[in-house]
Amino acid sequence: MSRKIIGPFNRVEGDLEVQVDLVDGRVEDAWVVSPLYRGFERMLIGKSPQDSLVYTPRICGICSVSQSVAAAKALQMAQGLEMPENGQLSQNLVLAAENIADHLTHFYLFFMPDFCRKTYANEPWFERIFSRFQAIRGKAAKDVLEARAEFMHCLGLLAGKWPHSLAIQPGGSTKMIERPDQMRLIAILQSFRGFLEDTLFGSSLEDVVSLSSISAMKAHFSGGAAAASDFGQFLEISEKLDLISLGAGPDLFMSYGNYTDHNGNLFYPSGTYQNGKFSSLDQSGIAEDVSHSWVAAQGQALHPYDGATVPDADQAQGYSWCKAPRLKSAPAEVGALARHLVADLPLFKELTNSGRGNVEARIVARLFEIAESVMAMEAWVRELKPKQPVCAHGSMDKETEGYGLVEAARGALGHWVKVSKGRIINYQIIAPTTWNFSPRDASGQPGPLEMALIGASLREGEADQPVAIQHIVRSFDPCMVCTVH
Amino acid sequence: MNMPFHLNDAKRPSRAKGKKTLLWLQSGGCGGCSLSLLCAEGPDLITGLEAAGIDVLWHPSLSEETGEEFVEILNRILADEQHLDFLCLEGSAILGPNGSGRFHMMAGTGKPMMEWISELAEKAQHVVAVGSCAAFGGITAAGDNEVEAVGLSYDGRDKGGLLGGEFRGRSGLPVVNIAGCPTHPNWVLDTLMDMAMDGFTLEQLDQLERPRSYTDHLVHHGCPRNEFYEFKASAEESSDLGCMMEHMGCKGTQAQADCNTRLWNGSGSCLRGGYPCINCTAPKFEEPGHTFTQTPKLAGIPIGLPTDMPKAWFVALASLSKAATPDRLRANATADYIKVPPSGKRKAEHES
Numbered sequence: 001m002s003r004k005i006i007g008p009f010n011r012v013e014g015d016l017e018v019q020v021d022l023v024d025g026r027v028e029d030a031w032v033v034s035p036l037y038r039g040f041e042r043m044l045i046g047k048s049p050q051d052s053l054v055y056t057p058r059i060c061g062i063c064s065v066s067q068s069v070a071a072a073k074a075l076q077m078a079q080g081l082e083m084p085e086n087g088q089l090s091q092n093l094v095l096a097a098e099n100i101a102d103h104l105t106h107f108y109l110f111f112m113p114d115f116c117r118k119t120y121a122n123e124p125w126f127e128r129i130f131s132r133f134q135a136i137r138g139k140a141a142k143d144v145l146e147a148r149a150e151f152m153h154c155l156g157l158l159a160g161k162w163p164h165s166l167a168i169q170p171g172g173s174t175k176m177i178e179r180p181d182q183m184r185l186i187a188i189l190q191s192f193r194g195f196l197e198d199t200l201f202g203s204s205l206e207d208v209v210s211l212s213s214i215s216a217m218k219a220h221f222s223g224g225a226a227a228a229s230d231f232g233q234f235l236e237i238s239e240k241l242d243l244i245s246l247g248a249g250p251d252l253f254m255s256y257g258n259y260t261d262h263n264g265n266l267f268y269p270s271g272t273y274q275n276g277k278f279s280s281l282d283q284s285g286i287a288e289d290v291s292h293s294w295v296a297a298q299g300q301a302l303h304p305y306d307g308a309t310v311p312d313a314d315q316a317q318g319y320s321w322c323k324a325p326r327l328k329s330a331p332a333e334v335g336a337l338a339r340h341l342v343a344d345l346p347l348f349k350e351l352t353n354s355g356r357g358n359v360e361a362r363i364v365a366r367l368f369e370i371a372e373s374v375m376a377m378e379a380w381v382r383e384l385k386p387k388q389p390v391c392a393h394g395s396m397d398k399e400t401e402g403y404g405l406v407e408a409a410r411g412a413l414g415h416w417v418k419v420s421k422g423r424i425i426n427y428q429i430i431a432p433t434t435w436n437f438s439p440r441d442a443s444g445q446p447g448p449l450e451m452a453l454i455g456a457s458l459r460e461g462e463a464d465q466p467v468a469i470q471h472i473v474r475s476f477d478p479c480m481v482c483t484v485h
Numbered sequence: 486m487n488m489p490f491h492l493n494d495a496k497r498p499s500r501a502k503g504k505k506t507l508l509w510l511q512s513g514g515c516g517g518c519s520l521s522l523l524c525a526e527g528p529d530l531i532t533g534l535e536a537a538g539i540d541v542l543w544h545p546s547l548s549e550e551t552g553e554e555f556v557e558i559l560n561r562i563l564a565d566e567q568h569l570d571f572l573c574l575e576g577s578a579i580l581g582p583n584g585s586g587r588f589h590m591m592a593g594t595g596k597p598m599m600e601w602i603s604e605l606a607e608k609a610q611h612v613v614a615v616g617s618c619a620a621f622g623g624i625t626a627a628g629d630n631e632v633e634a635v636g637l638s639y640d641g642r643d644k645g646g647l648l649g650g651e652f653r654g655r656s657g658l659p660v661v662n663i664a665g666c667p668t669h670p671n672w673v674l675d676t677l678m679d680m681a682m683d684g685f686t687l688e689q690l691d692q693l694e695r696p697r698s699y700t701d702h703l704v705h706h707g708c709p710r711n712e713f714y715e716f717k718a719s720a721e722e723s724s725d726l727g728c729m730m731e732h733m734g735c736k737g738t739q740a741q742a743d744c745n746t747r748l749w750n751g752s753g754s755c756l757r758g759g760y761p762c763i764n765c766t767a768p769k770f771e772e773p774g775h776t777f778t779q780t781p782k783l784a785g786i787p788i789g790l791p792t793d794m795p796k797a798w799f800v801a802l803a804s805l806s807k808a809a810t811p812d813r814l815r816a817n818a819t820a821d822y823i824k825v826p827p828s829g830k831r832k833a834e835h836e837s
Contacts, residue, residue, distance in 0.1 A: 006552050007592025010545045013516050017592030036589045038513055038579075043628030048776040054763060055771075058624040061517020061667060105523065105546075113549050135549035136541060142531050149526035149750075156750030160758015162524070163517040164667055164765075166778075167758045174723045174759030176821055184752075311631070313587045321588075387822050391724035470551065481515050 006465060007033070009473060011110035011135075013062045014480025016437075018453065018473065025458035027466070030450045032437045034322040037294070040485040041309045044427040049075055049396060049419050052427065056415065057164050059429070059485045062105070064163030065098040065155075066408030067482075070415040070429075073404025075170040078419060079396045085262045086390040087172020089380050090158055092259045092267075093185070094168065095406070096373045096380075097154040102409035103336070103366045104200075106477045108133070108144040108230075111363065114470045115237055119459055125237060132233070140230065147195040153188050154377075157181050171392030179386040189378050196374065202229030205371040212346045217364075231367055238360045246456070247472035248356040249448040250331045251275055253338035254435070256414065258407035259376065267376055268407060272327070273341040275355045283405060283414065285328045288430065289441040294318040301326060301441070304416040304428035305401065321484040324438040324447060325430045333357050333448045334411025334435045335476065336365035357452070359475040366409075366477070398422045408432055410477050431482035449476060504540040505570035505681045508562065508605065509615075511545050512589050512598045513625040513634050514576020517667040518616040519546050524750060525670035537678035542567070552593055559601065562608050571677065572609035572654075574637060577618040577625045578602055578647035581633035588632045599647055602637075606648055610656045611680055612637060613663060615673055620662035620695070621768035622646075628772075636662070638694070642768040658687065662694045666765035669747060672699050691741070695766065699747065703792060704737035704755075704762045707745035714738075716810040717803050718818035723778065724759065727818025731787060734778045735761035738791035742766045 007017030017033040040059050044052060056071040057064040069091060076083070083091075112133040120126050132140050152162055158175055159165035167174045175181075193205060201208050202225035211217045218239075221232040238244065257270030272279045287301035295318070296310035311321070324331075332338075337357050340348040347368075351361035396419070403416045411432030418426040438447035449472070456468040511519070523546070525533050534541060543550060543558050550558060561567035578599050579589045586597025594601070606612050614637045617623035622641055625634040635646040638660040644650025653659055661680070663672050676696045679685050691700045708714065713728035720727035729735035737745075740762050744754045755762050763777050764770045775781040781788045790799050813825040 005593055005595075007594075008552065008555060009592065010543075010548060010551050010555065013546075014511070015589070015592045015598075033592065035592050036513065036579075037632065038588075038625050038634070039628070039632050042631060045628070047628075051777055054777045055624065055627065058515055058517070058666065061515040061520040064515070064517060105520075109523075109546060116549065136531060136547050141547075142529050145523060145529040145531060146526065149524050149529065152524050153751030156748065156753030156757075158758075160753045160755050160760060161749035163515075163520055165758060166755065166760035166763075169723055172724075176724065176726075176759065178822075311582070311588070313582055313585075389724070389821060391722075391821070393722050393724075465552070 004464060006469060011113065011474060012478045012480060013060065014483070016473070016478060016480050018469065020453060020469065022464070025466070027453050027456045027469070030446070030453035031319055032322075032439065032447060032449050034320045034437065034480055034484045036480065037311055037321040037484050039309070039311065041427050041429060044424050047424050048422070049078065049417065049424055052417065052424065053166060053168070056429070060479060060482045061163045062102055063098070063408045063410065063413070063431070063479055063482050065094055065159065065165065065168065066406055066413050068165065068168040069095050070404040070406045070413050072168045072170045073406060074402040074415045074417045075396070077402030077404065078400040078417065079170055079394045081171045081392050081394045083172045083392055084389045086177055086385055086388050087392065088260055088262060089384055090173040090175065090177065090390055091168060093377055093380050094155060094159045094165070094173070096259065096377050097151070098162065099409040100370050100373050101148055101152060102477070103370050104144060104148055107363065107367060108140050110477065111474045112140070112234070113138070114467065114474065117467055119462055119467050123240070125240070129233065129237065132230070143199060147192065147199075151188060151192045154185060157184055169391055171394065172390045174391060176390055177384050177386050177388070182381060182384050182386055185381045189374065189381060193374060196370065200230050200367070201371065202226040202232060205375055208368065208371045209375065214347065214350050217347060234363065238363070243359040243471065244351065244361065245358065246468055247359045247452040247475055248354060248455075249333045249452040251355045252327065252330050252332040253341045253357070254281065254327055254332040254334050254412055255339045255342040256281065256405035256407055256412045258339070268339045269343055271342045272332070273338070276349070278342065278344065283403065286414070286430065287326055289324040289326060291324070291442040292317050292319055292439040293323050294321050295323060304414065304430060305418060305426070307428045308426070309428070320439040322434055322438055324441040325435050326441060329443070331438060331441075331445055331447055332435055334432045335362065336369045336409070337362045338411060339407060340365045340368070359471050362475040396422075410479050410482070411435065413482070429485055431479065431485065433476070433478045433480065433483040436476045437478055437483055449473065504538050506542050506568055507539050507571040507573065507677070508542045508558070508569055509544040509573040509575065510602060510605075512574065512576040512602065513579040513632065514616060514618040514623070516546070516575065518575045518673070519544070521667040522670045522673055525674055530670070530674070533674045533678070537674065537681045539571070539677060539681055542569070556594060559605065563604055565608070569605070569608050570610045570681070571613055572605050572611070573613045573615050574602060574619040575615045577622050577634035577636060579625070579632050579634055580647070581631065584633070603647060606637070606652070606654070609654055611658060612648070612652070612654045612660045613677070614660050615663050616668050617664045617666045617765060617768075617770065620664040623666060624771045626771060638662075639768060658685070659690075659694050661690065661696065664693070664695050664766040665742065666770070669699070669744070669749060671747060672696065693768065695741070699743045700741040700766065702741065702743035702746065704740040704742050704744050705791070706743065708737055708756050709745070710756060713814055713818055715806060716814050717807045718810050718814040721819050724821040725819050726821065726823065729756075729761040730780065732780050733761045734763070734776070734780050736764035736789060737762040739789055740764040740766060
């Protein structure tokens with residue numbers, strides 16, 4: 001047996017190390033190390049509650065808006081504010097734009113370049129994939145950067161800039177909606193739909209979202225423009241490399257739900273999914289364990305209202321700055337796949353018929369979410385009411401608390417804030433990759449990625465590092481700067 | 486086809502001299518300057534780098550090499566087997582706890598990131614701090630700065646930081662501080678391109694070694710709320726249309742950047758998004774000493790006055806312009822949509 005330390009990983013947000021025990025070329029056990037600590041939760045103590053809207057987006061340059069929305073929701077609850085319909089629509093549009101852009105960045109720039117590695121050079125599909133997806137030099141990089149940059153004009157219009165906008169407020173948005181804004185947004189979305197239909201899917205978005213079984217998806221993407229599309233090519237590789245059998249995580253999936261409409265309904269529902277069963281979600285069942293973190297011991301796992309983050313690089317059992325969040329003591333996988341399972345979509349139940357996630361299911365969920373969310377944005381943009389209020393205002397009690405739960409691109413993101421004498425006295429954040437890349441807990445349960453890496457094996461010709469590890473790690477689209485914050 | 490002689494003979498200076506190499510590292514930051522850079526357009530980032538004649542040795546969001554392959558690139562630079570023109574750092578250098586650097590050990594290497602940065606900086610022709618974290622410490626240095634976050638050549642407003650205030654790259658230039666939180670994609674690309682063309686001198690840097698190409702301007706320039714500013718017609722809540730200097734904490738009249746003339750993500754800027762400038766290109770912007778979105782005042786007068794404006798004149802002009810505020814601006818300043826449009830004069834034929 002040999003312990004292999006792998007890192008730094010790139011094409012993830014932030015720094016990441018993975019340690020694996022290899023036995024006969026197969027991963028027997030794995031440890032995930034988050035090597036960077038910055039201390040946002042502690043810098044917020046003593047600040048004015050509104051200042052969280054400046055600091056928390058800067059936790060992460062790729063999930064910046066998600067952090068803003070979670071912070072604003074926590075303050076909204078603390079203030080008891082009602083948001084005008086335009087404010088909710090505007091927040092949905094801004095958050096969806098970030099999530100879609102992140103999925104696109106992940107697929108084209110972070111995930112696909114791994115299939116251009118030398119280990120695949122003799123595969124029949126290699127030359128085609130290499131010329132399209134090679135890092136930096138591949139044709140796809142320019143295509144996607146152009147389409148993405150134009151699509152991000154949505155955020156120039158609705159949030160001033162991206163990342164690190166201050167437009168998202170507890171009562172809605174600071175950006176008023178004028179008719180020309182609405183017209184521009186409609187035009188930008190049309191152009192982006194064109195990129196998705198021509199290049200990513202080779203199909204209409206309506207056709208993509210109607211595919212409800214693996215056989216229907218495979219049939220649709222087996223010929224013509226759909227087969228030649230970027231997603232079609234991924235499906236082809238995925239089948240040949242059997243990515244559906246790679247990277248099985250925990251059997252519990254969790255989503256906070258996303259994009260509220262004016263009736264309070266969620267576009268992606270909230271809840272949990274486990275072995276075909278749905279349950280509603282109660283955030284009071286969430287607790288963070290620090291037994292294997294470089295965090296001062298606290299006796300037991302604590303709910304984030306009561307949690308603390310005191311760094312201690314000398315904790316004997318510690319091996320990561322990341323804490324281990326658990327839902328009723330269980331590790332949970334979060335992300336686009338969890339959202340689709342909690343939404344009871346048959347294709348995704350079939351893709352995970354072992355009851356666990358896998359590399360292919362995670363990628364398919366993300367790309368389908370792009371199609372679903374762009375169609376939703378097209379509807380929301382038309383529901384905007386120019387010249388109508390976008391922001392509600394109110395005062396905040398000196399003693400109050402609140403939490404904000406939102407789905408970032410990578411999954412469930414929560415902020416819990418306590419305010420006393422008008423100042424923040426505790427602020428705890430649990431980010432999606434904190435769930436997915438958590439270390440072990442006090443009972444020894446590994447985190448989702450630690451589970452998912454077990455069984456990854458060397459390909460023929462690989463010396464000591466299975467490329468499968470790269471695929472599994474990136475299938476979660478990790479954001480390490482959010483993970484520890 | 487026969488090309489005309491002058492086209493055949495055309496020189497491409499940046500290519501003729503060979504490509505410049507760039508290594509981009511991240512430490513105590515959010516990655517937002519890289520993500521902002523991916524928003525470069527007209528042309529896209531990859532084309533922009535090609536135009537600059539820059540060959541990316543490694544960038545965390547873009548490159549294929551990972552783990553040992555990446556560490557090999559670093560070791561080749563340190564062994565002088567690989568020439569390095571640009572070392573870009575995004576995120577602050579993290580010295581804690583107690584100067585050990587253990588808050589950021591570079592994955593897979595067991596070595597503090599701050600040591601990697603210091604060693605590589607010795608090899609680089611140019612060292613570039615991308616974003617306010619790498620330049621001054623930035624957001625990561627907020628609060629009690631328990632992680633001991635500093636910039637490359639500054640610790641907040643003071644010379645110092647990881648490399649020290651006297652550090653010079655092999656080219657002889659100090660660390661170039663492309664400050665901002667985040668940076669505009671073209672602040673970064675234009676500066677790198679300019680430096681790659683070898684004509685870049687100290688003259689092009691301001692008092693904090695930021696590129697004057699964008700810090701010779703104020704955020705106030707081109708602010709869409711300028712008429713409200715002129716008449717001190719002020720916003721009172723975050724959705725109001727008026728000037729945000731008096732009550733909402735806006736520092737656009739002091740902040741050195743061209744955000745309202747070089748727009749973001751198409752047509753945006755903080756002011757255009759309806760929220761105040763927080764002066765994110767300045768050292769210590771992360772600890773303003775007041776709630777970001779509330780203007781601190783002394784005897785009713787904002788403490789932070791417009792750059793280069795004598796206080797007595799500001800007070801005199803402000804009271805004069807307040808007295809002269811047109812009704813239209815007074816009404817619109819505290820409204821969320823224009824209540825009273827400019828009246829103008831209708832042409833005679835419309836009136837008849």
